[in-house]
Amino acid sequence: MHPVLRSLLLALLFLPFTVTAEEFRACVDRLADQAAGEGISVATIDGALRPIERQVRVVELDRRQPEFVQTFWQYYAARVSDTRLETGRERLEEYRPLLERVHADYGVRPEYLVSLWGLETNFGSHFGSMPVLDSLGTLACDPRRARFFGEQLMAALRLIDAGHMAPEQMRGSWAGAMGHMQFMPATFERHAVDATGDGRSDPWQNLEDALATGANYLRNMGWRDGERWGREVSLPDDFDYGLADIGSRRPLAEWADLGVRRVDGGALPQADMEAAMLLPAGHRGPAFLVYHNFHVIMRWNTSTSYALAVGLLADQLSGQPGLQTSEPADSDPLRRDDVEELQQRLADQGFDPGPVDGILGRQTRAAVRAFQRANDLPADGYPDPRLLEQLRTL
Known part of the structure; x- marks a missing residue:
């Protein structure tokens, strides 16, 4: 395809989707019929669904193309900052009894939950300000991902029907993620925990509910207590970089036979575990062996950089050293x-x-x-x- 034509098509693809007010209301009527067919109450449909408004800004954000492809180094520096680490340590101690109870119940160590909490909402300081139902309804009426967001909207309405939350309380990210841990409605519906026993699970106002739900979600996705997420390693000079593939796992013993060692020069642990090799910044950047729990984190958020940030922040919260490899001077994006x-x-x-x-x-x-x-x-x-x-x- 000619480069000019390709650029034009891409530009058209990422133009904000616009509909008339009549088209949007017709879409809301169809969603109301769907909700009724799924057993959602008339009160919730009339009180929560029918009043939603189209948010053009939501579609603009959904279509946004970043000018730069962010490097691992930029991502890491922005998310595993000294300030976030200091605040994370404070929250870890402040909520230690709660976090230990959640660990005992769900098998997820405190430092991982605090790390996720810090990356998702900066420890509850920024939940997002968009009306969740407006966001979900806007995207459910946008053909690009209508089915996915339609399912999320139905889940949100069921949560309202069940008394977990009120429409006016529901503010979150532009894509509809909610509360301390930024759950999408369908995820929250499937994994929500009423940790306080008050008959409802509140991801905004009740931190105990939010942390327990996050731990339950990780457990249900296969989290293994007692195992790390992975570790930074050093590679031999003759290492075959073609072996670095997030989808290709080998026993730790095989990596050791290939000359892979811990980043401090020590031998890899003699454990019956498999790991994949990850080079997020190429051969001049850090190397990581990532284990089963890393892949669980990636089911929370599919970004490898996100999962690395969670693991590296959790390590430092538990008293382990942070990233050991230094950024090259010419690592421009x-x-x-x-x-x-x-x-x-x-x-x-x-x-x-x-x-x-x-x-x-x-x-x-x-x-x-x-x-x-x-x-x-x-x-x-x-x-x-x-x-x-x-x-x-x-």
């Missing part, structure tokens, strides 16, 4: 149009990156790795400005 150019140049060289869309997905990283192997470069699958400059010379 790629712009989105740089990624598009990189994808096009890879395709021109016969390495299929998938759609030329400026998104660093698995297929683009696989194409980068194949190009690196073909040109005797460290095959870490990590695109950066230096790789783009090399492609421009071909």
Whole structure:
């Protein structure tokens, strides 16, 4: 496809979705019929669903394309800051009895819950200010992800019907995430815990409910108490970077045989566990072996950078050292149009990156790795400005 046409199509894709007031009200009427068919009460439909208003800003945020592709270093620095660590330690001690009770009941250690709490809402200081029902209704009437958000809206209405929350209380993120731990309504509905026994679970006003629900969610996704999330490691000089794949797990003994050691130089633990190798910033950045619990965190949020931030913050909250690898001086981010150019140049060289869309997905990283192997470069699958400059010379 011609680059100008491709850019035009992408621009059209990310234009805010606009509907007339009549079209939106017709959509709300259809949602009301669906809610009635699912057994939601007339009082909830009339009092909570029918008054919702379309929020154009929500669709703008849903369509937003970041100008830069954020690097691991930028993500880590913003989320595992000294201030967040200090506040996290204070909250860990302030709520120690509560956190220990939740650990005893659900098998999730306090430092992980506090880490998630800190990353989601900065320890309850920012729940979001958007009306949850408006956000969900707006996105349920947007064809891009109507089914998903329609399901979330129905879950929110069922929670209102069950008395867990009132419509006027429900303010959260632009996408409808709620409370201390930013649960989507369907997630909260499936995993909610009434920790205080008052007959309802409140993710905003009741921290005990919120933390217990978060721990219950992790447990139900397979969290293993007594196991780490992973660890930073050091690699031998002759390490095959092609083995770094989040989807490929090996026993710790195999990684040890390949020369992988703890970042302090010690031997890997002799444990019957499998791990995948993750290089979030390429071969010049840190290396991590990530275990089962890391993949559970990724079911909470599918970003590998998010899961690493949770694990690294939790480590430091429990008294362990933080990230040991230093950031290179030239770790500049790629712009989105740089990624598009990189994808096009890879395709021109016969390495299929998938759609030329400026998104660093698995297929683009696989194409980068194949190009690196073909040109005797460290095959870490990590695109950066230096790789783009090399492609421009071909």
